[in-house]
């Protein structure tokens with residue numbers, strides 16, 4: 001099975017033709033060996049950044065201080081990074097300095113896990129100085145060299161370990177697992193944005209329950225800004241079909257005030273909107289409210305995760321599957337305001353009155369009338385309904 005896109009293969013070929021070494025590296029090689037479709041193909045080369053720029057006519061300096069040049073090939077952007085070692089990591093996050101080197105092995109040595117320290121040549125030869133292929137076969141996450149060093153260099157790797165446990169279902173090798181526990185407090189050096197990105201990936205992993213257990217057993221959860229006490233409950237809400245479903249369960253199981261959660265993990269406005277809706281829907285569900293109003297006002301996604309959490313917390317209570325929710329929602333006369341057959345212009349025309357606040361109020365009433373079956377959603381029926389109601393109120 002040949003690896004890489006035509007564009008990425010061409011970039012490797014041209015670097016080699018110019019007399020440099022060039023190989024595929026990183027997560028895409030790992031995923032390829034796992035039989036998964038590889039995305040985000042990275043190329044590493046012995047050429048210095050200035051030399052890479054000499055080989056190609058279309059390049060961009062995206063991270064040249066770290067050795068990365070973006071090469072445009074057949075309209076596709078390809079990242080090419082010079083083999084490098086990294087200096088000290090004063091803040092446990094970013095290296096203070098990088099040194100460009102001509103040796104691939106030196107470059108692979110600075111990487112986090114054996115499964116990520118593999119390189120693939122254009123001919124499909126796997127360069128694997130740290131036994132990454134064997135670990136992939138054994139389904140093991142093992143740090144390259146000394147695990148303490150790897151985590152101390154870059155504390156994000158601590159969360160990456162658990163994220164990979166979630167997405168790949170791999171076990172963590174003993175020394176790496178010990179180092180994970182011992183270095184847990186370093187998580188404090190990572191920005192919440194980065195933690196959030198890793199948690200997003202962790203939530204949608206196929207093995208999320210196992211990963212959540214690892215997180216707690218390694219005491220990593222204590223270092224996170226917020227974490228629910230009831231880990232079993234959180235797991236019971238899994239699997240999650242999107243990161244937001246994971247955060248919703250996290251919020252409800254943890255009994256967190258949504259505002260505290262938003263602040264702690266710096267969530268986006270879009271995330272906040274979704275989670276606020278889940279929080280409200282859950283309260284209504286608890287209060288025994290589940291009817292036309294809820295079906296109408298919440299999206300299928302909000303309803304689905306709310307039901308899932310409700311079921312996990314109250315397993316003996318009745319629960320609706322996504323198919324049932326979808327069917328019930330589908331039976332509503334309208335799905336949203338936009339489906340209403342009339343608009344403000346119609347109301348102005350029928351009454352001869354000018355626009356104003358009253359329009360919104362009457363459109364809302366028309367929406368409820370249709371939703372609750374008091375009027376059919378056609379222009380003719382709505383006109384009749386409206387004129388009689390309007391006259392009655394005048």
Ligand SMILES: Nc1ccn([C@@H]2O[C@H](COP(=O)(O)OP(=O)(O)OP(=O)(O)O)[C@@H](O)[C@H]2O)c(=O)n1
Pocket residue numbers: 025026027028040110111112113116117154156157160
């Ligand atoms: N904290 C990190 C992040 C990345 N890497 C190295 O850089 C490569 C590329 O990292 P990234 O683009 O983040 O990809 P992966 O995390 O490996 O995979 P995915 O794309 O699935 O997130 C990794 O494979 C690994 O060799 C590392 O050593 N330490």
